[in-house]
Every structure is written in C-alpha cells, then in structure tokens.
Amino acid sequence: MHTIYNKLKENIRGQVQMNIIIKDYTYFKIGGVVDLFIEPYDVESLIKAIQIINGNIPFYIIGNGTNLLFSDNGYRGAIIKIGNYLNGINIQGNTLQLGAGTLLSAASRFAAENALTGMEFASGIPGYVGGAIAMNAGAYGGEMVDVVKKVVCLDYSGLFYELSKEEMNFRYRNSRVFDENLVVVSAELEFKAGLKNEIIGKMKDLNQKRMMRQPIDKPSAGSTFKRPAEGFAAKLIEDCGLKGLRYNGAMVSDKHCGFVINENHATASDVLSLMRIIRERVHEKFGIMLEPEVRIIGEEL
Ligand SMILES: Cc1cc2nc3c(=O)[nH]c(=O)nc-3n(C[C@H](O)[C@H](O)[C@H](O)COP(=O)(O)OP(=O)(O)OC[C@H]3O[C@@H](n4cnc5c(N)ncnc54)[C@H](O)[C@@H]3O)c2cc1C
Structure with a gap:
C-alpha cells in the first residue's frame, strides 16, 4: 500500500491519504477505515490514479456519498472521490455541460436562472451529477434519463467514451456505468425553454414537500429500498x-x-x-x- 501511496503522491494532483475514516465522506455518517483515499483535482490526475491502482488493489468510485452504506470495517483498497474539484457548468443554448462533481442542486439552480426547464425534480437530491447519472436518480416523476443528452465516461484502462442517452442503458436507479465499471467524468444535459419564475416556483414547491415529508435533517442514504413493481x-x-x-x-x-x-x-x-x-x-x-x-x-x- 505504501508503494502505491508514494506513486500516487508523486504522480497526481489531488488529495491522497492513508487510513481515513470513510464515515466523514458519507451522508449516513457510517463506515470504518479505508486503506487509501484519493480525491483528484483534475481529470488527468483521475486517469493517472486509476492507471496506478487498477490491477494492483481494489478500488471504488464515490461521489457525494449520499447513497452509500460502508461497512464498519471500511474498505481494503482505494476510494476515489469524484468531488467538487471536478465540477463546472457551461451553457450553450438549451444545453448544459456539467462536470461530474457538480452538485445536482447547483445544476438545477443554474438551469432555472437561465429559464431552462426539465431538472426541477433533481434540485433537492443531495448527490453530484456523476452519482446521479450512474444511479439514474429521480424524484417526483422525473429521472436523469429525461435530461441527459450524452455522457463522457472513462473505463478502468483510462479510455474515454462519449455515450448517448440511449447508449447509457438507463434503468430504474441503474445504468451502463455499473454494467461496465465506467467512471462518469462529465455530461451534457438538454432542457426546454421555460419561464424562470415558474421553474423556481416548482423547485420551491418540491423542496418544501421534501422537507415536510422526508427526514432530510437526519443522516441517511435516502430511500433504503427500491420501489417494487407492486407498490411503494x-x-x-x-x-x-x-x-x-x-x-x-x-x-x-x-x-x-x-x-x-x-x-x-x-x-x-x-x-x-x-x-x-x-x-x-x-x-x-x-x-x-x-x-x-x-x-x-x-x-x-
Ligand atoms: C436525504 C436524501 C434524499 C435523497 N433523495 C433522492 C431522490 O429523491 N431520488 C434519488 O434518486 N436519490 C435520492 N437520494 C440518493 C442519492 O442522493 C442519489 O442516488 C444520488 O444520485 C447519489 O449521488 P452521489 O454523488 O452522492 O453518489 P454516491 O452516493 O457517492 O454514489 C452512488 C453510486 O454511484 C457511483 N458513482 C458516484 N459517482 C460516480 C461517477 N462519477 N462515476 C461512476 N460512478 C459513480 C458510486 O460508485 C455508487 O455506486 C437521496 C439521498 C439522501 C441522503
């Protein structure tokens, strides 16, 4: 582990730490000691980190840690956090280009400020764009699949793929990311033109509903179980x-x-x-x- 740690320290820009307690990186506030924790500052460092680790020790990608339950024994291997160093929002007409480490709430707010409708459903989901795409996160009748145009992913050998919505194979709280061990780096989301006040009003309503009905002030990982076919x-x-x-x-x-x-x-x-x-x-x-x-x-x- 020390050899890999030293190699990472020498070769990547980012945080590299040994033996951290993962509960501090999860919304549930649960989880033990992780051997190695890496948070790259840029995409090049993310690729280098994966290349150094892959095949040598197990690793697992996390975003904002809002859908995770880590063991009390932590994780033997490396956790790579695609965090807010890899954030960023660019706008081109009705399309937003988003870094995987952008908060969904920030992306939704940005869309609203620019009178773009389609992502109001996501404004109260506490994850990052990367995690939300991997999970095809959804709420109040909307899902990420409704707004995704394309996604830039990496595989574990460091190759980039630009995948269309169809190629992402989105399902209920699932996607191609998990089928093929991909890492979401950025995404293009497509919206419709709307009225800023209406969009902001809808977001406020949904967030109020969420506050009234969900224990968002308590540590959790959101819905513990998937919605079964037979009901809620x-x-x-x-x-x-x-x-x-x-x-x-x-x-x-x-x-x-x-x-x-x-x-x-x-x-x-x-x-x-x-x-x-x-x-x-x-x-x-x-x-x-x-x-x-x-x-x-x-x-x-
Ligand atoms: C209070 C609360 C409310 C919630 N409400 C909702 C809701 O309404 N709807 C909903 O769908 N979810 C909800 N969630 C769950 C969670 O917020 C979503 O699943 C969210 O999309 C996860 O994003 P994250 O960045 O936190 O991912 P994480 O929890 O860190 O990771 C989730 C999964 O995605 C993978 N992953 C993360 N980032 C990447 C990446 N860049 N590339 C590849 N894989 C990646 C991880 O390996 C992991 O398997 C809620 C959670 C909480 C705590």
Whole structure:
C-alpha cells in the first residue's frame, strides 16, 4: 500500500491519504477505515490514479456519498472521490455541460436562472451529477434519463467514451456505468425553454414537500429500498407496523418509512440488521422481497 501511496503522491494532483475514516465522506455518517483515499483535482490526475491502482488493489468510485452504506470495517483498497474539484457548468443554448462533481442542486439552480426547464425534480437530491447519472436518480416523476443528452465516461484502462442517452442503458436507479465499471467524468444535459419564475416556483414547491415529508435533517442514504413493481416500499413498510422501529442506533424514520436513518451513532451492522428485519416482515406479509437502493460496500445484506 505504501508503494502505491508514494506513486500516487508523486504522480497526481489531488488529495491522497492513508487510513481515513470513510464515515466523514458519507451522508449516513457510517463506515470504518479505508486503506487509501484519493480525491483528484483534475481529470488527468483521475486517469493517472486509476492507471496506478487498477490491477494492483481494489478500488471504488464515490461521489457525494449520499447513497452509500460502508461497512464498519471500511474498505481494503482505494476510494476515489469524484468531488467538487471536478465540477463546472457551461451553457450553450438549451444545453448544459456539467462536470461530474457538480452538485445536482447547483445544476438545477443554474438551469432555472437561465429559464431552462426539465431538472426541477433533481434540485433537492443531495448527490453530484456523476452519482446521479450512474444511479439514474429521480424524484417526483422525473429521472436523469429525461435530461441527459450524452455522457463522457472513462473505463478502468483510462479510455474515454462519449455515450448517448440511449447508449447509457438507463434503468430504474441503474445504468451502463455499473454494467461496465465506467467512471462518469462529465455530461451534457438538454432542457426546454421555460419561464424562470415558474421553474423556481416548482423547485420551491418540491423542496418544501421534501422537507415536510422526508427526514432530510437526519443522516441517511435516502430511500433504503427500491420501489417494487407492486407498490411503494415506504407504504409496505408502514403497513407492516414498522414505523419508528429501532435496531440500536438505526431507525425506520417515523416521518417517512422508506428511510432508515442513523438516529444515534448507528453502525453499518445496525442498519443492515434493521434492513433484514424490514425485508423479512414485508416478505412475510406481502410476499414481496425488497431490494436495496442504497449501495452497500464491503458487506452483504
Ligand atoms: C436525504 C436524501 C434524499 C435523497 N433523495 C433522492 C431522490 O429523491 N431520488 C434519488 O434518486 N436519490 C435520492 N437520494 C440518493 C442519492 O442522493 C442519489 O442516488 C444520488 O444520485 C447519489 O449521488 P452521489 O454523488 O452522492 O453518489 P454516491 O452516493 O457517492 O454514489 C452512488 C453510486 O454511484 C457511483 N458513482 C458516484 N459517482 C460516480 C461517477 N462519477 N462515476 C461512476 N460512478 C459513480 C458510486 O460508485 C455508487 O455506486 C437521496 C439521498 C439522501 C441522503
């Protein structure tokens, strides 16, 4: 690990640290020690970092850490954060070019300021553009697939690909990024011309709804489970009487049963135990097996 650390220090511009605690980089505030943590300052350094690491130690890409549950044992290998050093917004007509490390909220605000409509749904999602594209994030009837025009990705050998919306193979909270281990570097999103006041008004309404209905003031990873074909995860969980159920520091939010929150210094093991109980009970009562939406790293559900 020291050899790789030294090589990275010599060859890339960016933060390179050993033995950091990953919980500080996740919204859930959960996760143990990670061997190596890298946050490149530019795309060239990102490519170099991947080339140095790939084939030598395992690695995992993160964005803003808002959809992640890391093991209490952390991660043996390297975490590469595509963070706000790789942000940036350019506008050309109805199109925005966005760096993967741009906050979705900033991108939505920028679109609104320029009277571009289509991304209001995303203004309250706390991830970065890269994470949102990988996950095909969505809310209130909109999804990233609705606005993506093309995406610039890297593969693990450092080759660039420019992929169209169709080539991204977007599905519900999934995309080609996970099929082929791609890294999103930037994206072009396409909008329609709208009225600035209406767009801002819609964003305000949606964010107010979110504040009223979701436990956004508590550490979590957003919706814990995917929406099953047969209904809404939150409703199924609530109908099993699990609202407010705790497992040590982890709790089914009493504001929105779709969220498992870190109520009081929860560990990954607490969250996973609670998730298992939820799955069991929902399966017993409704015959539906909930699938996690949160990405679990270093543990099995
Ligand atoms: C309070 C709260 C509310 C939320 N509401 C919503 C919602 O309404 N709708 C919704 O869809 N989600 C929601 N989420 C979940 C989350 O915000 C989204 O999934 C978001 O898109 C993840 O972005 P991120 O940058 O945080 O990615 P991370 O959580 O860091 O990573 C998520 C996944 O994407 C991959 N990834 C990240 N960046 C890249 C990249 N540049 N290239 C390749 N892969 C990458 C990671 O490997 C990981 O598998 C919510 C989360 C919270 C905490």
